[in-house]
Amino acid sequence: MDSLKINLEKLRASRKKIVGCLPLYPPMEIFHAMDLVPVTLWGLRDMIRNLNESDRHIQNYSCSVARRAAEFILSENGMMLDGIFAYNACDTLRNLPEILSNGLQAAARPLPMFQIHIPMVPAGQTNARDYLCNEISSLIQLLEKTFHISFSSDRFQDSVAKYNEVRNLYRRMEKQVASGKITFRDFMIAFHNSGFLPVEDQIRFLSESLACCRNKEPESQNHPVMISGILPPPVPVIQAIEEAGLRIVCNDVASLGRYYGYSPEPVESAGQYYAGFYENHIPCPTLLYSADKRMEYLDSLLQETGAKGVIFAGEKFCEYEYFEFPYLQKRLNDQGIPSLLIEIAVDDEDHIASLKNRIDAFAELIGQHQGRK
Numbered sequence: 001m002d003s004l005k006i007n008l009e010k011l012r013a014s015r016k017k018i019v020g021c022l023p024l025y026p027p028m029e030i031f032h033a034m035d036l037v038p039v040t041l042w043g044l045r046d047m048i049r050n051l052n053e054s055d056r057h058i059q060n061y062s063c064s065v066a067r068r069a070a071e072f073i074l075s076e077n078g079m080m081l082d083g084i085f086a087y088n089a090c091d092t093l094r095n096l097p098e099i100l101s102n103g104l105q106a107a108a109r110p111l112p113m114f115q116i117h118i119p120m121v122p123a124g125q126t127n128a129r130d131y132l133c134n135e136i137s138s139l140i141q142l143l144e145k146t147f148h149i150s151f152s153s154d155r156f157q158d159s160v161a162k163y164n165e166v167r168n169l170y171r172r173m174e175k176q177v178a179s180g181k182i183t184f185r186d187f188m189i190a191f192h193n194s195g196f197l198p199v200e201d202q203i204r205f206l207s208e209s210l211a212c213c214r215n216k217e218p219e220s221q222n223h224p225v226m227i228s229g230i231l232p233p234p235v236p237v238i239q240a241i242e243e244a245g246l247r248i249v250c251n252d253v254a255s256l257g258r259y260y261g262y263s264p265e266p267v268e269s270a271g272q273y274y275a276g277f278y279e280n281h282i283p284c285p286t287l288l289y290s291a292d293k294r295m296e297y298l299d300s301l302l303q304e305t306g307a308k309g310v311i312f313a314g315e316k317f318c319e320y321e322y323f324e325f326p327y328l329q330k331r332l333n334d335q336g337i338p339s340l341l342i343e344i345a346v347d348d349e350d351h352i353a354s355l356k357n358r359i360d361a362f363a364e365l366i367g368q369h370q371g372r373k
């Protein structure tokens with residue numbers, strides 16, 4: 001059985017209330033501080049193998065992230081949830097809560113919905129801190145009212161420390177990948193296996209995984225590249241990248257590096273904490289105000305890690321990422337950095353032959369570039 005499903009069933013057995021969160025960067029610490037278990041509904045590729053329920057409500061030209069999250073919630077998996085949290089990101093996700101609400105009503109199993117609006121304005125242009133603080137306070141009040149649990153600032157600080165530790169462990173693990181001690185494929189498998197675990201178990205699991213690779217010898221140093229996208233490519237595609245002689249030394253993936261790349265300093269007020277969290281977040285097309293900093297951030301990653309090329313794993317039908325790819329590829333090209341755009345659709349892990357050919361050709365190109373230096 002898929003590890004996500006196993007982890008979720010263990011969670012259910014613990015009788016804690018589970019809140020399914022959309023999209024990528026929810027205020028996890030608030031839920032945890034209130035004795036709820038937040039699970040972010042991404043990376044469901046292995047767990048959701050058909051989209052029957054989703055297809056009744058969402059067009060099949062929506063991205064796989066939205067379709068799989070909808071399938072999860074509207075199918076019997078959704079019965080494991082006690083609530084749904086959502087904030088505004090792309091157009092697809094802005095409309096999803098209403099669709100889900102209606103679908104759950106029709107199935108006679110409505111769930112409490114918690115929504116906040118994150119202002120998508122650059123901090124230097126408009127000060128929206130008060131607005132966001134108010135949104136966070138309203139969320140806390142609604143959670144208190146719905147689940148009859150009080151919010152405590154001390155518990156919030158403890159939750160912040162725990163989630164920061166998880167982010168830190170992921171960053172340390174990524175460094176082991178860059179050094180060649182573990183493959184990106186193994187990192188991905190560990191990341192997947194830690195999904196839906198309570199944060200305390202994630203810390204244990206990741207610490208053990210890190211301890212295991214401490215004494216490993218680094219593999220031979222292949223051509224270093226970066227991958228970028230909303231989700232990491234499926235494991236067979238990652239395997240094809242590594243078998244082509246490319247070593248993924250850094251990532252700009254929303255569910256990975258953009259998620260764990262930044263941990264704000266703890267501050268007492270939850271509202272102020274999230275104002276800092278979203279303002280200084282690693283740039284991501286789903287946080288519109290951060291768009292101007294994307295290229296600068298990619299440049300810094302390339303320089304820091306010595307990556308010689310970039311593989312963009314485009315999530316099919318994600319217009320937010322696709323608007324940016326031509327610009328990013330042009331800027332990279334101007335700097336003499338080769339890039340490859342591959343497109344991943346719902347069932348692409350089963351049909352990767354054409355992707356494999358393009359990856360092999362890209363690896364040759366990177367090899368030639370490196371040979372010239």
Ligand code: SF4
Binds near residue numbers: 089
């Ligand atoms: S992949 Fe793109 S379109 Fe899909 S939910 Fe994420 S940001 Fe929205």
